[in-house]
Amino acid sequence: MRWTLKPKPDNEQVHSLANELGIDRVLASLLVQRGISTFEEAKAFFRPNIANLHDPFLMKDMDRAVERIQQAVAANENILVYGDYDVDGTTSVALMSSYLREEYPNVATYIPDRYAEGYGVSYKGIDFADDNDFGLIIALDCGIKAIDKVAYAKEKGIDFIICDHHKPGPEIPAAYAVLNPKREDCAYPYKELCGCGVGFKLIQALNFVKGNAIETLIPYLDLVATAVAADIVPITGENRVLAAIGLDVINTSPRNGIKALIHQLEKKELTITDVVFTIAPRINAAGRMRHGNFAVSLLTEYDFEQAKLEAAGIEKFNSDRKDLDRSITQEALDQIVENNEEAQFTTVVYDESWHKGVIGIVASRLTETYYRPTLVFTKSGEKLAASARSVKGFDVYNALEACAEHIEQFGGHKYAAGLTLLPEQYPKFKAKFEEVVKATIDPGLLVPEIVIDAPMELPDISPKFYRILKQMGPFGPMNMKPVFLTKNVRDNGYGKQVGADKSHLKLNILYGADRKTYGAIGFGLGAKMELVENDFDIVYSLDENTWNGYTSLQLVLKDLQ
Structure with missing residues (x-):
């Protein structure tokens, strides 16, 4: 280690803040390190207030998104709420669908099958919308790179509203509205929202035009806090407000699905760490082991007795997931030793029999063991699919970009990404990834800090x-x-x-x-x-x-x- x-932070600032707040210098020092140096900043930090959230209409295309939803409701159109199968995606779908259904019944949900469709917007999902007469798809936590799929939907007369937070590519899809604070042309002041956070901004805008107070949205924040915790986004700015108030909702009046999960845990008060390590893995287990629809169903269930039954099913998925995670991690560790790859700059392993639903967790385990940028591959149809994890300070997304000639498709963040490639490209990709990381990583980053x-x-x-x-x-x-x-x-x-x-x-x-x-x-x-x-x-x-x-x-x- x-x-x-x-x-050391500025001594005068620490002294001044300690006196102003009546706290000792160590605590004042911690606050100044976090960019808090005045009484007002400290008040906002220690008392997160939903009224301090930014105006949602500062986000590019927000006015268009609101206008299109209003138009759909007025014309009695069917709306399909579409999201990824992980925690951020399923909580986003639960959030948006439950909010819209409060006043409008023609709303359905769609989660792609992790194995049959893969990550993000799928042609199968668009065909489902077309076959069932949906005129509008609201895509959450995905879609920012779905150029061809959005065009395909347009040909069928289906509009898209995209609510995403992943890094955009050079081209933005030609959707009716694209909400993403990471768009270069978006002046929204806070860039680090998760997918569910972007979805929340949309319902905040819809709520505002209805003339409702923002406080009426507090019951939805248990979902947003869960997504913020699970997606490992910075707990700063708006995320801190959403997580703090949402955590209070989780502990005082959670929706029945979350209440049922907590009921099984028999834990009185949850911290954000508990959400990360107990609530999130269970929600994730549905999409990993069976289908993300199970998670959405649980998170939108109104009847507590039914929610308890669904939570018990998800508990079984999570138990199965743990067993798989343990056995595959051991197989991957054995493979690294057998191939004598412990001293490399990267960890890249593959077995066609590994369960696609847990390779991300296995990648995290291997990163903990060898502390290297890590990729775990398995067979997915005719291609290979992988989950990537990185070490602190190294951007694995950029490293994958440098290997793009060998990759079919990839997306993600600085520290976590996913990709697919053709089987014949695997040896070339593995060699290239090692070469790129070796050439660009500071060797100091390979020692945990x-x-x-x-x-x-x-x-x-x-x-x-x-x-x-x-x-x-x-x-x-x-x-x-x-x-x-x-x-x-x-x-x-x-x-x-x-x-x-x-x-x-x-x-x-x-x-x-x-x-x-x-x-x-x-x-x-x-x-x-x-x-x-x-x-x-x-x-x-x-x-x-x-x-x-x-x-x-x-x-x-x-x-x-």
Whole structure:
């Protein structure tokens, strides 16, 4: 692990903010690092308010999108809400369809089959719309590169409204309206919305023209918060407002589908991390193991008893997904060792029998193990399909662009992408991808980095400090949970390896002249037990630990040396 201490923020700004807010300097320093240096900025940060969202009509084509939906409703047209099969796509479809159906019945949903149709807008989906007399398709979390498909729909007299957040190509589809803050010609002030976030801006605009207060949209934010969490977009600006208010909806009055998933977990209050690791994988499991329609059905179900039945089915999908994920990850790790590829700059593996629904998860697991830009391929019809994952600081999308001569189709983000290619191109692509990454990556990026926010004296950790720290959430990209550094600590002699395989480390850390002890847990750090025999340095975050009804603060160790 590389330990990187963030630069110290401006001392005057920290001093001024600490005095203005009545907080200690470490907390003020954390805020200034996040671009918050005034009382007003701090107020907006700590009290996310739905009234602070941007005007949706600042987004290019928003007026056209609203006008076309109004026209469809006035003419009694059938509207098809179309979205991808992952969490962002299925929550988007649930959001848009449930909002429109509040006042208009002629609305249906369509999720492409991951295996028969693949990612994004499909010809099969357009043919379905044509056969069933849909005059308008609203595509969410996909469509920004569907040039030919939108043209095909136009020939059939079907209009498209595209709500996407993926990076556009050189040409924008000739849809009736294309909402995407990443369009070069779009002046919308916040660029990092997820697909469901762009969909929310559309219903915000529709709500506004109806003369309704924005607060009437709060019940929809459980879906948006779930998508923000799952899609790993920055938790800044509008995303922070949507995630914070949406998380409150999840914990107080969620829709029945989400309530049924939480009911199965028997967890009282969810954090954004819980949403990422418990709610999102279950929603995703429907599209991975069977069909994304199961997720949309659950998320739009009005009857709680029925929602519980559907949630139980999705729980089974998730259990099957976990089994596949484990076995394929092991096969992929074995393949890397057999081919003697551990020392390469990339990890690229392929087996035609691997389940397409879990190759993205497997790619993430391999990235955790070898910390290299990673691609996991499987057979998909006559072609090979892959999921790509990257390491922090390296743009895998750009690397794939440099290999475009060997690729049929690709799309995605800086850190996650998908692609298809012809089987005969696989060896050439694999060699080219290794060559591109080797030539362009900073070798330092191939060592996992821990970014440390601030040095910390352990006695400065108080209940008040933690209470304010907690209010800095929800945490996520660009607003990560603060990580602290404390030097020269020592274990009280009762430290031990814990867990079935002794892979974790549980310590009682002694610090300072008063020799006070601080409970600490280090997940996955069991192998470092020998380092605690003498003084050592720790990097950690803070969390609460509840045991036998008693809650205490604990240090969650990221690393020690």
